[in-house]
Amino acid sequence: MEKILIINGSPRAKKSNSKQYGELLASYAQLESETVVITKRNHAEICQKITEYEHVVFVFPLYADSIPATLLQFLIVWEQHLTAQTSRPYFHAIVNCGFIEAMQNDVCIEMLQFFCQKNKLEMGSVLSIGSGEAILGTPFKVFVQWKIRQFARSLTQHRFKKYEITMPLTKKMYIKASTQYWINYGKRNGVTQAEMATMTIE
Amino acid sequence: MKLVLSDTALPLDFSQQADASYINLDELKIATCIGCFGCWTKTPSKCVIRDDATKVYPIIAKSEHVIYVSKLQYGGYDLPMKTMLERAIPTQQAFIRLVDGEAHHVQRNVPLKAATIIAYGNICQQEQAIFERLVARNAHNMNFASVRVIFTSEAQLETVVMEEVAAWKKS
Numbered sequence A: 001m002e003k004i005l006i007i008n009g010s011p012r013a014k015k016s017n018s019k020q021y022g023e024l025l026a027s028y029a030q031l032e033s034e035t036v037v038i039t040k041r042n043h044a045e046i047c048q049k050i051t052e053y054e055h056v057v058f059v060f061p062l063y064a065d066s067i068p069a070t071l072l073q074f075l076i077v078w079e080q081h082l083t084a085q086t087s088r089p090y091f092h093a094i095v096n097c098g099f100i101e102a103m104q105n106d107v108c109i110e111m112l113q114f115f116c117q118k119n120k121l122e123m124g125s126v127l128s129i130g131s132g133e134a135i136l137g138t139p140f141k142v143f144v145q146w147k148i149r150q151f152a153r154s155l156t157q158h159r160f161k162k163y164e165i166t167m168p169l170t171k172k173m174y175i176k177a178s179t180q181y182w183i184n185y186g187k188r189n190g191v192t193q194a195e196m197a198t199m200t201i202e
Numbered sequence B: 001m002k003l004v005l006s007d008t009a010l011p012l013d014f015s016q017q018a019d020a021s022y023i024n025l026d027e028l029k030i031a032t033c034i035g036c037f038g039c040w041t042k043t044p045s046k047c048v049i050r051d052d053a054t055k056v057y058p059i060i061a062k063s064e065h066v067i068y069v070s071k072l073q074y075g076g077y078d079l080p081m082k083t084m085l086e087r088a089i090p091t092q093q094a095f096i097r098l099v100d101g102e103a104h105h106v107q108r109n110v111p112l113k114a115a116t117i118i119a120y121g122n123i124c125q126q127e128q129a130i131f132e133r134l135v136a137r138n139a140h141n142m143n144f145a146s147v148r149v150i151f152t153s154e155a156q157l158e159t160v161v162m163e164e165v166a167a168w169k170k171s
């Protein structure tokens, strides 16, 4: 039976949304899976591990409209390992961005496609999540679960596809909700809304 | 303020000019962003990692003209520039507004910028197209009023940068 390696590419992996998306995938996948987290020191180890899997799923956040440095660093190392290897896993991704428009992930997904093409990897399924910072704490979490189930099934069936999900809110409602989200975040740290809104830098 | 932010050494010296800076990322120690949101919710506008990035993002913020010089990697910025751009989020607030109908963060005291992005290396057409789309997206998040992308080879880089800097001086 094929196996899935889930690779968390969030720099705050242990507390990340990506971790939760990865856990959902592991729970819905009919295939056996293992999860690893990219750290500064384990690049070579992960590259070696990948060779034992038929599917790799990178789960990570959008950073500055593209691949976060933590994952970019790993891809650069993996590319060197790939030149010496003949076997190739299917390359899948679950990318989540903070903003409500899932399409803000699109350029990043094109970069992944470019990476695959350059390294003769077959791009498989992609799940693009908008409002990925907040959605898991809302009733809309069920939509994410539903999409990750489809994503998981597409891997088993080799029917690769691009999926997209975000919170079904108007932009106005999203902005209101996100403002409240961040005010509460600050409050937990003892920081007021006015302090958070400072215009001075440093 | 004018800024040349580069991932490689360039023969530039703005020490006699009060309104221009040249920063070579290759000489700085900059760790990757850890995504803690401390700069939005704990010590607003200050990154919790007190390395060289804390000297760079205030300069990015106050510059009205920027030239970013970076090698490309998979149609995006290579690691040094990407790492720095991620560390620049203290210049924004956590709060979100609409820009051209899309969600983006509220900028702190950051003037609109005229940006020139010089991407160098052995860049194929497909990679150029991806990078152009990336820069167009960045324009919203990085407060670019106008932006121009120039592709060049590593061999031609110095000449291209010098031409751009000379054009600045005239403007």
Ligand SMILES: Cc1cc2nc3c(=O)[nH]c(=O)nc-3n(C[C@H](O)[C@H](O)[C@H](O)COP(=O)(O)O)c2cc1C
Binding pocket: A010, A011, A012, A015, A016, A017, A018, A019, A060, A061, A062, A063, A064, A065, A066, A096, A097, A098, A099, A100, A104, A132, A133, A134, B033, B034, B035, B036, B037, B086, B087, B089, B141
């Ligand atoms: C440095 C940095 C840059 C970010 N850039 C973007 C961005 O360009 N667009 C976006 O929608 N969200 C952006 N985000 C938000 C994250 O994508 C979002 O919070 C995500 O849910 C984090 O996922 P994680 O917990 O798995 O790391 C950024 C966050 C950080 C810390």
